[in-house]
Amino acid sequence: MLTSPLFLPDGVELIGSESIVNPGSKAKLFTTVSIIRVTPEDSDNGNELVCGAVNSALSRPRTLSFRMNILFPPEIPTIDGYTRGQVNAGETLSLVCTSIGGNPLAALQWLKNDEVLSQEWETDVSTRTSRSSLSYPVRPEDDGVKLTCQAINQVTANPLRRVIILHVVCESQNHSLTLTGEF
Known part of the structure; x- marks a missing residue:
């Protein structure tokens, strides 16, 4: 059973992730590393970014999330x-x-x-x-x-x-x- 990651900022699925599946420490265990590149915009500040793992052994996805803190300059006064x-x-x-x-x-x-x-x-x-x-x-x-x-x-x-x-x-x-x- 492989894990397929999901990247969801505020509920919208992102596409373009790269996933690498490596053998785990025991038989039938795998480690999946997934990378996605996001180019943030000012409007993304405060949005939640969620990474979720789904496979048939889980009753529901496992997720980890964080709020994006995008630094950007103010307008000219x-x-x-x-x-x-x-x-x-x-x-x-x-x-x-x-x-x-x-x-x-x-x-x-x-x-x-x-x-x-x-x-x-x-x-x-x-x-x-x-x-x-x-x-x-x-x-x-x-x-x-x-x-x-x-x-x-x-x-x-x-x-x-x-x-x-x-x-x-x-x-x-x-x-x-x-x-x-x-x-």
Whole structure:
């Protein structure tokens, strides 16, 4: 009686396995080694992979299973709260950086001209998102400043970035100038 293996991720039989049957330690015993190659996709994360052995001596298949943990990078982050154009000095920008997906979910950080401003973020497993908020008071000297949100996880070789460049407008103030003296 030979054992025929079954590979079932979430109940779907996979095809293309290679099986090698070797004699066992006693007569009428055999050892079957079966190999199947699976190219995982992001959507396979968390799916169950089952290997089952069936033969006529068993009343039901013997199975062994595990959950696939597929590591993959997050999407490039987005920044909400600033549209291209001008911002007034004295305003406070309320920026939100969001990165979707990834396993594990992304760690986020804010940079100002490549200097770290914040490394605080929160994750929502149900929506598969990471989110970080930044309240940024705009000063006149911030004209041309790059604010960057970076997303990274253990799969990304380099941080994924979204950059905004501030165009700061300073409101002119009416100043009066009084000259005294002889002309």
